[in-house]
Amino acid sequence: MNVLATLGASAVLTAFAASLFAVGASVYGHRAGRPAALLAGRRALLATALLATFAIGTLAYALLVNDFSVAHVASVSSRDMEPQMKWAALYSGQPGSLLFWTWSMSLFMAAFVAVTVPKIPWGGAHAVATCGVVLASFLFALAFLASPFDVSPVTPDDGIGLNPLLVDPGMLVHPPFLLTGLVSTSIPFVLGAAALMAGKVDGAWIRHARSWALLSFLVLGVGNLLGAWWAYTVLGWGGYWGWDPVENSAILPLFPMTAFLHALLVQERRGMLKLWNLVLVLAAFALAVFGTFNVRSGLVASVHSFAQSEVGPYFLVLLGLVIAASVGLLAWRSPILRADADLDSLASRESGLIVNSYILVAITLVVLGGTLFPVFSELFQDVRITVGPPFFNQVVGPLLIALLATLAVGTVLPWRQAATSTLVRRLRGPAVLLLATWVLFAALGMRDPFALATVGLAAVIGFVTLREFAIGARGLRRATGAGWPAATARLFSRDQRRYGGYLVHVGVAVIAVAVVVSTVYQETARVSLAPGESVEAGGYTFTYERLLQRSPGVNGIETEVLAEVTVTRDGRQVGTLEPGRRFFENFPSQPTGIVALDGSLTRDLYLFIQGWDSNEVVELQVFINPLIAWLWIGGAIFVVGGIVAFWPQAQPARVTAEAPEGAQRA
Incomplete structure (x- = not known):
């Protein structure tokens, strides 16, 4: 008997049982009104995370000690492999990557149970039960379909080693960030599902989902940036994004999550987009599950995908269940998902945020459609037709320009409505700068319309962002007497989400310029x-x-x-x-x-x-x-802005004042 394999497999099976117990205890506790059962359900999820951690630790140890009796170790490692690359070997094969995915998800859900669930008494039981169902779905696949602890019939003297494409230091950071980012979409999904089941679709769930969505957005963004860097420095084709089907699957959840972060502002301020916000968080997780299915099914050819296996059909069924459950919950609660208000004006910030989210969803649909086009062409015409970078560049390019335009215009528009004179005053400067930038770069020899549009809009985004910082800092200087540097720095402590978001916009603009110019003028x-x-x-x-x-x-x-x-x-x-x-x-x-x-x-x-x-x-x-270089600089600005927006805001300390002597207490 292989002790390590037995311990690891037992931990996975026990974690599966614990996740099912969390579901049962939460449902029973909610229906019977038993707080002890609800607490037991939450503790069961914490136990699931501990067991998953033990399982992945066991597999990591098997890799370090070269235990080639474990089939996964023999298939991805070898004796001459450096210790740090054995960490990359852990998630390089299908069973190992699934274990890493499930382990990351268990940690996210444990943190969610510890931090957020106590704050949502209206939906805590629903959230814990949903977490348990999602975790059990992945643990079932680990335990019965793709176990990383299967024992080899014959123990080889040495392992095969890593896939040659994966022998690179970038593998130490890129897959962990990307897998963790995909997994992180599960928490906003859980909160959205809990809100629907509990019938609490007002701003309460939005307030708690915001931080988790920001974290998901940040980690997914970093994962995709690292993926672009890895492709550029390793694959040797001169580019950083080839619209590969698995690359597309990795970035797809980022679009609806970004749309949600913009649309939730409208629900917070105006009570609108209740249905739309729920659709976005449910879709983001469904797309993450789609990515898991796509990588493991052999559905499309990719240098990043695993071989076809029985896990693929399982995840197709799981994807269908996620979509069916989401649609069912939305249909059930549709009567209470009506907006509390209507748009007062098309020339308003909420209109810009809505259009922004629509464009991001349009990009999602285009990328998803292009990724699946070979499958549908083979299904209906019996010929597999693949669409490549020219299609994506020609269709996504105009949508990217439209997105930059909404970022530029939306920043200067006021909430609700404004007088025509106010709109003219706010838009006059950006319009003049846009035209001047076009004239300047055209005179310098830039003729490509995509490049001109992107550079001009990026300049406008930079201008309106600096103006917003200047206006905010000027107000603080008048109120506090601080200098310009101190007043500007203090803006982040006063409204981290707003000014961190502005930095993200600047990062996106810089990335867009680098992408378009490097593509057109290569x-x-x-x-x-x-x-x-x-x-x-x-x-x-x-x-x-x-x-x-x-x-x-x-x-x-x-x-x-x-x-x-x-x-x-x-x-x-x-x-x-x-x-x-x-x-x-x-x-x-x-x-x-x-x-x-x-x-x-x-x-x-x-x-x-x-x-x-x-x-x-x-x-x-x-x-x-x-x-x-500006692609990576823009990525760094994007990440810094995301961290600023996500970082917990310091709460002002409460000071207890002593009552004057002789005063009466209330």
Whole structure:
């Protein structure tokens, strides 16, 4: 008997039982009015998280000690693998990633039970029961369909090792953030479902869902940014987002969650969009489950997906149940989901927020439709037709520009309505700046309409954001006498959500400029070069010197072959780059590329080689990618803004004053 496998499998089974107990105890406690049963249900979810933690700790230990009798360990690890890469191996295979997903979800739900459930007596029992059902659904798959603790019939002397594409330090951060972000959509889903079951669809559930939605938005955003960075630095195709079906599945939940964060402001201020907000949080979780199904079903081809297995159909059924339950709850409570007010004016901030959420949902539908188009084309025409980046760029591009326009205009519009003179005064400056930016960049040679529109709107977003900060800081200076830096910094403590959100908008604008410019103005060259020969691209000269070879001897890497390339510009040496290919001992037919990068604030020099012949003639591919650095800078601004908006706001301390001597107490 394998002790580690037995302990891990037992922990998963016990966690499954504990999650079912949480459901039963919560339902019974609510119906019978037994507080002790409700408390037992909450504690059962905490126990589930502890058991899931024990299970993942057991698997991590099996990887560290090279216990190849465990099938998952033998399939993703090897003796020469560095310890930190064994952490990446934990979630690289299908059973391990499912365990990591379920463990992360159990931690989120344990935190939710400890922090939020005591504050929602109107729906605590419903929330705990929903958490238990969701956790049990994933634990069932872990226990009976894709256990990471299955024992190999024959214990090999060594494991196979990681998939070559995953042997990269980026795997230590990208998958954990992305999986955790997808899992985090479950908490707003639970709150929305609890509000519907309890019939409390007013602002109460929104207040508690806001922080969890912000956290989900932040972690999902970081996960997708890290995914773009990993694709750019590892996959070796010159880009960072290829509209791969699994990439699409990862970003899909982010759109409705972002829409919810905008639409909830309208419900808080005006009592509108009750139905819409619930649809958004339910859809975000359904799309996260869809991503789980998509990765594990073999439905679409992707470098990121696992092989087809019996887990895929199970998650298809689970996805159907999530959608059916969501639609059923919405239909049941539809009579109480009417808005408390109507729009007073189309030229209002609430109109901008509503349009913003509609555009984000439109992007969601386009990306989802394009991802599933091959499936439907095969179903109805018996021919699998795949849509690629040109389709997504041409359809999502205009929607992105419309989104930037709503961010720019919505920031300056007032709530409810405003006089025409006020609107003209607020919009005059941004309109002049927009036209001036278009004229300036057109004069500098920018002719692409997408690029012009994006750069102009990004400039307007920056302008209106700075103006909002200036107006707020000026008011604080008048009230407190503080200097400009202190007054500006104090804005974040006074209204973190608002000013953190403004930073996120600036980050999105910077990212949009980097994406559009790097896509439209990318320069490429693909040539075969013998040692000593050169190629010119983007004003640079790339001279191939020689081939180099090295043997790292770790992580299954057998050899690395590198091409030494000297880069010059106007006769001055810029640097030496070494693109290459990496070969693996257990995967001889799966070499991977080694990307060579030289980056600056204005451009990236991006090189990789496809191969070489016996005369050391290499096939070199060169990309000149403009403004890529600003993609990561915009991402950093996005993350900082998200952290500011999410960070718990300090509550003013209460001071107890002593009553004057002789005063009577009430």
